[in-house]
Amino acid sequence: MAALDLLADPVALAAALVDVPSESHHEGELATLVEQALLAVPHLDVVRIGDTVVARTNLGRTERVLIGGHLDTVPAADNLPHHVADGRLYGLGACDMKSGVAVGLHLAATLSAPTRDVTYVFYACEEVASQFNGLQQVLDTAPDLLAADLAILMEPSDGGIEAGCQGTLRVRVTVRGARAHSARSWLGDNAVHGAGEILRRLADYVPRQPMVDGLHYREGLSAVRIEGGVAGNVIPDECVVTINYRFAPDRSINQALAHVREVLDGYDIEVDDAASGARPGLDRPAAASFVAAVGADPRPKYGWTDVARFSSLGVPALNFGPGDPSMAHTKGEYAPIEQIRSCALALREWLS
């Protein structure tokens, strides 16, 4: 694999990043390319922890800003390699979030004397269970590396600022039955048929749309996986539905879980993964200064992002990156080339 050219146009860099596959848990190759490219930049101190790479300036500035992006993507959906059309960069991760990572890498290499010290973090496993998250790994081994006055996560936010984020709770609901030969189905108890009621409740569910600190959030309760079956001639004795609840930041994880238990009353629920949301927090000084500098109207963030992780550490955090967030995780995801450039420019100006 060719080395990354961090001095290239950020759009070309984003395209090169898309073409290095890095599905969650398989970021090693990309992390190595990023690490090698950053090690060649004289004004940065580089540390690698697992498949997460941290690069810092140490200029003794009074403020420090953290610029972060995750290296991993969801599984491919016949959307590699990248292609460019109609002013858009298409391909797996183009939106979520290799274009943001490209902006971060480009700034890391080209901003040798920023007005604030900068910590760049390119990390693994954001798209999977929270326990694997590369930022968590850094927190567990070298938490000082993440200290900052403001964290800017370059998650897709349409080139604007998205504040706060929703929480996420993933549960497994297991329906049990009894096996039998399918030729004598009346002797068994079909667990897959039993799961129909769960799917009905999910299909009928009307999500909340609460206002939190002046921003409008929109929740969702969705089956993300269903599995059941033993063999082609056996009545299944187990069916597992995995359900993801995305909840507004006015609810805690415990409140979210209580709500899911209420909706799925009568079923056994096991928590698979949970991460709390973050209130918008735009009243915090560091966040307010960045918002004023960029001059954008902040919007609410629907997806969970690591903003919440920083928020819980007391570091004000927001999302600011190229790409329409509603394109994330779709087969046809893309980032508008103009947004890749405008995000790079806005950050460059704020830090110069």
Add this chain to the structure above:
Amino acid sequence: MAALDLLADPVALAAALVDVPSESHHEGELATLVEQALLAVPHLDVVRIGDTVVARTNLGRTERVLIGGHLDTVPAADNLPHHVADGRLYGLGACDMKSGVAVGLHLAATLSAPTRDVTYVFYACEEVASQFNGLQQVLDTAPDLLAADLAILMEPSDGGIEAGCQGTLRVRVTVRGARAHSARSWLGDNAVHGAGEILRRLADYVPRQPMVDGLHYREGLSAVRIEGGVAGNVIPDECVVTINYRFAPDRSINQALAHVREVLDGYDIEVDDAASGARPGLDRPAAASFVAAVGADPRPKYGWTDVARFSSLGVPALNFGPGDPSMAHTKGEYAPIEQIRSCALALREWLS
């Protein structure tokens, strides 16, 4: 693995067979043990085709009877090795159908001069899609080996005679939707939620219970597998439900498929596997003679068995073997020891 002792008590032999794992597509070891044991019997001509073993007497008798049993089992369910309790042999395949196979092997070794020539067939892949069935392999390569005046399949039938068999049709129903990030679920179309309606129709379905040639059949329409999901934070764009319809022998495969299409009107259906049933056919002379000799009241067969395959070749066929058929494919399957002995005795007397 120790060689099989065909001269042992059929119950001990059945226990030994249970302890050789032989899930469908993995019958090689057991087939080799069976082949080696039969090759040592001087009055048999032995042929192996794939993992199917055929052993024949060639005494020039005017009639030939085929005694068959499949070597494969469904997947294990924590039910190995065998154990004996309360006069029952427990363990994977004890009922379906290693006890029947043990009776066949025991007769093959000990009946050196039967009154009818006998073709013993021990075959692979009965529990999976019809295309893999070992009998079909024999039909495709050496069909003469299966010629007979009557076929007795030693499928579990509670030591009595079960006549005819139901047909089986397996279809895959695919529900399609659109992917989206689960944090913005309203932008996607959840295929798993969409499958809820299919499960509801299956749960509400009332199966037919028709009379065919004087025997009472009982149908079933069951989901045997469901699968959907991309990743823990993605709205699934596909959900596949595999459905098994077991239909009485008054319906053809085409009629069965038309019925399933009617029940699942509005969904895309793809046929996975189909095998027609067999009418009881007890009016055929060879079948009538065996029924009279055994002196049992024939019952209908619910499960599909290879009786239908012989029936379509014009060979009258019935099921006669130890074990309660409703125990087949259950974790706690067993065969009553007394039935293993009584089946062996009835066949020995009829053939002596």
